[in-house]
Amino acid sequence: MTENDSAGQRPDTPHYKAGAGGWGSLIGMGKVLAEARPSPSTLDTLRIQNKAGGHMCTSCAWTKPKDPHLFEFCENGAKATIWDLTTDRCGPEFFAAHTVSELLDWSDHELEKVGRLTHPMRHDPATDRYVETTWDEVFAGIGAELQKLDPKSVVFYTSGRASLETSYLWQLFARLYGHNNLPDSSNMCHETTSVALKQVIGSAVGTCVLEDFEHCDMMLFFGQNTGSNSPRFLHPIEQAVNRGCKIVTFNPVREAGLVRFKNPQGTAMVTGKTTEISQTYLQVRPGGDMAAMLGLVKRVIEIDGEAGGGVIDRVFVAQHTKGFNAVELLARDTSWEDIERESGLTMRDLSAVAGQYAKARAVIAVYGMGLTQHVHGGETLQMLVNLLLLRGNIGRLGAGICPVRGHSNVQGQRTVGISEKPELVPLDKLSEMFGFDPPRDKGLTTIEVGEGLIDGSVQGFIGLGGNFGRAVPDIGRTNPAWADLALNVQVATKLNRTHLLTGRKTWLLPCLVRAEEDMQASGAQAVTMEDSLSHVHGSQGRRRPAASTLLSEPAILAGIAKATLPANPRVQWNKWIGDYGLIRDLIAETFPEEFADFNARLFTPGGFYRGNKARERVWETESGKAGFTVPPGISGLGRPLEKGEYTLITLRSNDQFNTTIYGMSDRLRGLKGDRMLVLMNPEDMVRVGLVEGQRVTLVSAHDDGHRRVVAGFKATAYDLPPGCLAAYYPEANPLVPLSLHDRMSHTPAYKGTPVRVEE
Structure with a gap:
C-alpha cells in the first residue's frame, strides 16, 4: 500500500x-x-x-x-x-436550425452554452422543431390541456431556485386544480432529513444558526463536500479552526475543501498560507457512516463507564429524551469486528475521535447527501442524532445538527407548502382563506413520478425550472416514457435535456433569472428565499432582462392558472402578480408563527430567523421528547456486496452545479478533460486486471428484472476505499434504479448503488 x-x-x-x-x-x-x-x-x-x-x-x-x-x-x-447573465441567446432562429432529435445528441454543456431562452416556444411534432408562439396562445393552450386531464395524473415540479412567493402560488395552484403532486428537488437530496429528523427531534430541518459556528469546539462532517458545494461555508470553518475548533471528517473521498483552504479574500493570496481544515480525515466506506457513528456511541458509553460517569449528559438524557437504554444495549452488544467491517475504519481511529468528542464542550454535526442518499439513509441520520443526544449537543449554543442544503431555496419551498404530504400543509387554513376544499390524498414523490411516467399513470408534467428528466434515477427507463405524456410544460432560463423529452403537447417557456429586474404593475419586485440555517432573505434583481419577451415565474404561473381554473373572487392572480408584497401577506397569514411582519423584515441584514422549536429544546414529536432510535442493521446500504460487486457513489465536479455543467474540469480532485470517468481504488484495479485509462462498462447489480448498463467509462485509479467506485452525476444516473431508495423518504440511493465492472 x-x-x-x-x-x-x-x-x-x-x-x-x-x-x-x-x-x-x-x-x-x-x-x-x-x-x-x-x-x-x-x-x-x-x-x-x-x-x-x-x-x-x-x-x-x-x-x-x-x-x-x-x-x-x-x-x-x-x-x-x-x-x-451570459450575452448568448437561444431564440427562434436557433430552434429553426435544429430539430429536437438532433439536439438530443448534444452534451449537457453544449445545450446550456447556447445561451438564454428568449421566446415562448411550442414543439411542432410534424417538423420536430420548437416554433415561436405568443404568451396568449401559451396560456390558452396549456389551460385547455389541463382541463382535459385528470388532475391526479398531472405533476407540478419545482427546482430549488423558485422563490418563496413563486412556491406559495405554485402549491396553491396545484391544490386549487385538485392534486398534491408537488415533488421538488428535495425529493432527490435532503428529503431524508425532513422525514428522519422530524421523527426524532420534531424538526424537519437543522437546528444550527451561524452564531453556533463561533462557539463550537468540535465539528463532525459526514458526506458533505464543502469546497465544491458550499464554498462560502469555508469562511466560518476557517475561523473556527483558527480559534482551536477540531474538525473531523468522514467521507469516502478526500475532498480538497475539507483538507486545506486558501482564503481568496485574505492575505493568503499574497503569502500563500493555507489553513489545514480537518485534523482527522477518515475515509469511511460508502454506507459505513452508520457503523462509524455506532462505534463512536459505543466508545463514548465505554469512556463514561471508565470515568465513573460525567461524560454522558445524564440530566439531559433523563429530562429530554427517550429510548436511551435500547441504544446503550445495541452499542454494548455490537462487536468492534462488525463495526470495523461495515465502516472500513479501525477501532483505534474511531476510539480517538470518540475521546475527542467526550471532551468537547459543544459539537456541531454537519452532513450532506453522502448520508441521505442511501437505502438506510434515514436510520443513519438518526444514529447521528443518537450521538449528539448522548452529550446534550442539540438545543444549546455552539451545538446542533446541520444539514447543508444544495439549492438556494429548496428548504424554503417546503416551508411554504410545496409538499406531496398533505399532513405537513395547513390545508384547513388554505380552505378558509380561498374558499375551496383542498385535496387530502398523498401526492407523488420523485420516485413515484418516475414510476408513473413508465406505467402511464402520469399524463401531465409542468416543470418550474430544473432538469428533471436528467436529474432523476433510472433515466434509461424513464426518458422514453416522456413521449407518451399528453402535456409537458417546462419553465426555464436555458436549454437542457428535459426540454428535448417532448410529449404530445410540449411548451418551453422562458423566464427571468433572479439577478434580473422584475417589473410589475406596482414597480420593481423583490422575492425571498430561505437558507440552510432557516433564515429568510430578500432578493432584488437589477440587471436588464435578457429579452423583452421574458416573464417572471409568478407571472407565467398566474397566466396558466387563470386559463385553467374557474373564477374565484378570493383568488386574485392579477393583484398578486402586480405586487409580490401581497403574496408575502398571504404567506404570513397562512404561516403566522414563522412569517409575522414578513414585508417589514424583507431585507433584514443576515435574514430573519423563522425559528426552530428543537433549538429551544421543545420537541414536537409524538412523545414530546427527543428520541434515541435503534436501526434494523448497522449499514446504510440495502444489502451486503456480493463477489465482483462494488458500491457506486455519484459525484458533482467543482465545474458543475446540479445538472448544469460549466466545463470538463474537476480541479479540486485533480481531474480534467473527461466526465466519463469511473474512479476506482488502485488495488482493486490491479486485482481485476484493469489498466489506467481502459474503457469499461458499468452494470447495475440491483436485481429487479431490469438491466441497466452504461458503457464508455474510463477507469481511473483514485484514492478511494476498497470496493468503492465513483462516477459523475448525471452521467451515471441510468445505473441507479427507481426501486433503490431510502426506505423512509424515497430519496434515491445515488451514494449506494451496487454495480459490476465489465470490460
Whole structure:
C-alpha cells in the first residue's frame, strides 16, 4: 500500500495539491467568464450578491451573514450568476436550425452554452422543431390541456431556485386544480432529513444558526463536500479552526475543501498560507457512516463507564429524551469486528475521535447527501442524532445538527407548502382563506413520478425550472416514457435535456433569472428565499432582462392558472402578480408563527430567523421528547456486496452545479478533460486486471428484472476505499434504479448503488 502524503492523500493517484479557494478559484471563475461573455454590469451584480438589498445567489443555500465580506460570493456562486447573465441567446432562429432529435445528441454543456431562452416556444411534432408562439396562445393552450386531464395524473415540479412567493402560488395552484403532486428537488437530496429528523427531534430541518459556528469546539462532517458545494461555508470553518475548533471528517473521498483552504479574500493570496481544515480525515466506506457513528456511541458509553460517569449528559438524557437504554444495549452488544467491517475504519481511529468528542464542550454535526442518499439513509441520520443526544449537543449554543442544503431555496419551498404530504400543509387554513376544499390524498414523490411516467399513470408534467428528466434515477427507463405524456410544460432560463423529452403537447417557456429586474404593475419586485440555517432573505434583481419577451415565474404561473381554473373572487392572480408584497401577506397569514411582519423584515441584514422549536429544546414529536432510535442493521446500504460487486457513489465536479455543467474540469480532485470517468481504488484495479485509462462498462447489480448498463467509462485509479467506485452525476444516473431508495423518504440511493465492472 502506498504511503499517503502529509495531507493524507495518496501521491500515486490524482489529487489537488493546493487548498480550496485561492488563485485556482479565481481562475475557475475566469474561465466561465470568458465562455459566457456576460455584460460588464455583471461585476456590479457580484458586488452586491448575497447582501441586504442585493440579489441572493441561485447556487447553494448556505446562509448570508449579517456583516458580509467585501465579496460575499464564492466560485460556484459567481459561476451561477455569470452563467445566468451570459450575452448568448437561444431564440427562434436557433430552434429553426435544429430539430429536437438532433439536439438530443448534444452534451449537457453544449445545450446550456447556447445561451438564454428568449421566446415562448411550442414543439411542432410534424417538423420536430420548437416554433415561436405568443404568451396568449401559451396560456390558452396549456389551460385547455389541463382541463382535459385528470388532475391526479398531472405533476407540478419545482427546482430549488423558485422563490418563496413563486412556491406559495405554485402549491396553491396545484391544490386549487385538485392534486398534491408537488415533488421538488428535495425529493432527490435532503428529503431524508425532513422525514428522519422530524421523527426524532420534531424538526424537519437543522437546528444550527451561524452564531453556533463561533462557539463550537468540535465539528463532525459526514458526506458533505464543502469546497465544491458550499464554498462560502469555508469562511466560518476557517475561523473556527483558527480559534482551536477540531474538525473531523468522514467521507469516502478526500475532498480538497475539507483538507486545506486558501482564503481568496485574505492575505493568503499574497503569502500563500493555507489553513489545514480537518485534523482527522477518515475515509469511511460508502454506507459505513452508520457503523462509524455506532462505534463512536459505543466508545463514548465505554469512556463514561471508565470515568465513573460525567461524560454522558445524564440530566439531559433523563429530562429530554427517550429510548436511551435500547441504544446503550445495541452499542454494548455490537462487536468492534462488525463495526470495523461495515465502516472500513479501525477501532483505534474511531476510539480517538470518540475521546475527542467526550471532551468537547459543544459539537456541531454537519452532513450532506453522502448520508441521505442511501437505502438506510434515514436510520443513519438518526444514529447521528443518537450521538449528539448522548452529550446534550442539540438545543444549546455552539451545538446542533446541520444539514447543508444544495439549492438556494429548496428548504424554503417546503416551508411554504410545496409538499406531496398533505399532513405537513395547513390545508384547513388554505380552505378558509380561498374558499375551496383542498385535496387530502398523498401526492407523488420523485420516485413515484418516475414510476408513473413508465406505467402511464402520469399524463401531465409542468416543470418550474430544473432538469428533471436528467436529474432523476433510472433515466434509461424513464426518458422514453416522456413521449407518451399528453402535456409537458417546462419553465426555464436555458436549454437542457428535459426540454428535448417532448410529449404530445410540449411548451418551453422562458423566464427571468433572479439577478434580473422584475417589473410589475406596482414597480420593481423583490422575492425571498430561505437558507440552510432557516433564515429568510430578500432578493432584488437589477440587471436588464435578457429579452423583452421574458416573464417572471409568478407571472407565467398566474397566466396558466387563470386559463385553467374557474373564477374565484378570493383568488386574485392579477393583484398578486402586480405586487409580490401581497403574496408575502398571504404567506404570513397562512404561516403566522414563522412569517409575522414578513414585508417589514424583507431585507433584514443576515435574514430573519423563522425559528426552530428543537433549538429551544421543545420537541414536537409524538412523545414530546427527543428520541434515541435503534436501526434494523448497522449499514446504510440495502444489502451486503456480493463477489465482483462494488458500491457506486455519484459525484458533482467543482465545474458543475446540479445538472448544469460549466466545463470538463474537476480541479479540486485533480481531474480534467473527461466526465466519463469511473474512479476506482488502485488495488482493486490491479486485482481485476484493469489498466489506467481502459474503457469499461458499468452494470447495475440491483436485481429487479431490469438491466441497466452504461458503457464508455474510463477507469481511473483514485484514492478511494476498497470496493468503492465513483462516477459523475448525471452521467451515471441510468445505473441507479427507481426501486433503490431510502426506505423512509424515497430519496434515491445515488451514494449506494451496487454495480459490476465489465470490460
